Amino acid sequence: MALGLGQLFYLTVLLLNSIAILNPDRFLARIGLIGSVEEEGVKAKVVQLVGAVRTLMRSKLLGNSLQQDRDTRY
Numbered sequence: 001m002a003l004g005l006g007q008l009f010y011l012t013v014l015l016l017n018s019i020a021i022l023n024p025d026r027f028l029a030r031i032g033l034i035g036s037v038e039e040e041g042v043k044a045k046v047v048q049l050v051g052a053v054r055t056l057m058r059s060k061l062l063g064n065s066l067q068q069d070r071d072t073r074y
Helices: 005-020 024-028 042-073
Strands: none
16 A cells, blocks of 8 residues: 555645644644743644644645635636
8 A cells, every 4th residue: 555646745735734724722722732832842843843834834825815816806
């Protein structure tokens, strides 16, 4: 059951999307992955990764929606 390149890309997109749409109040706070963690360790790295992915994906999603909105107006 090997993953092909297309399946690996699809899996990566799905995982990034799932991180981008996580609600901090409903999910991340429940498992303790909200806010800034001052210590060094796995938890701090996960918090930083989630924050970075959410910031990057929101900017991409916002750019895409603005582009689609502009295209549909004209």
